[in-house]
Amino acid sequence: MAKKKKIKSPSSIALNKQARRNYEFIDTLEAGLVLVGTEVKSLRKAQVSFNDGYINFKDNEAWLVGIHIAPYDHAGYTQHEPDRPRKLLLHAAEIERLKAKTEQKGLTVIPVRLYFSKGKIKLEIALARGRNVHNRKDELKNRDIARDTARQMVDY
Template sequence: MAKGQGKVLAQNKKASHDYFIEETYEAGMVLQGTEIKSIRAGKVQLKDSFIRIRNNEAWVSNMHISPYDQGNRFNHDPLRVRKLLLHKKQINELIGAVKRDGYTIVPLKMYIKDGYAKLLIGLGKGKKDYDKRADMRKKDAKREVERALKERNR
């Protein structure tokens, strides 16, 4: 569980729209060369990324880290598969949860904590279309109530 997050560098807003996030985990990442410099500059996208577990190791795929401007020949492939650092117990919990139907592991946020890049991952269950519409109705109703209270307080 992530408690004290640093500066959020990237966020996957689509994840909360498409999934009910039931549990979150904080994972470190194995990075190469200039990738951390690009992350610190905020040049990272989590939009279409996903997490797979292979050989009892967690891997994040499709996470785009832009090449570092001054990196020249030391830059790496922006979409390469990166290993996540999790405890064995956490990986076993994720494996057990993914085997149940409808559950998936999605990256939620990337931030810097104590000088290290961390990825907040969530265990989510896919939403149906009617769930998404219900959430949108709730947000609209909440927005209307806040707007009415703001007008009333003037």
């Protein structure tokens, strides 16, 4: 009898924690990244910062801008530039669709998380709309109310 192969879930490298707090996600996509060797080694050590990352569209290509991948310690003279724009690997139709939607008022494309999938580094991106302070406060209030009612229903 043959053994069943275990399907591993993608292991996460880094997560943009501010994204879900500051944005309302409309759609999410998986994109590949064009990286150099020292960037991959640095990402394996999870040395990445999503501080002000966003996706820019230029010449029918998508570029990841504002992500800081720290230099690899043991690279020698072949070091990468930490803050360089990185090309995203997406289909042309996906790029056109995202570009058209970002031209609408208030929509942007942001990086959500980096992870390994089948030995490749993937980036989850999201088409999102920015939230203001009042929306965030209302969401927190509604979440607290839902949690309290769930507790009361268990006790009842």
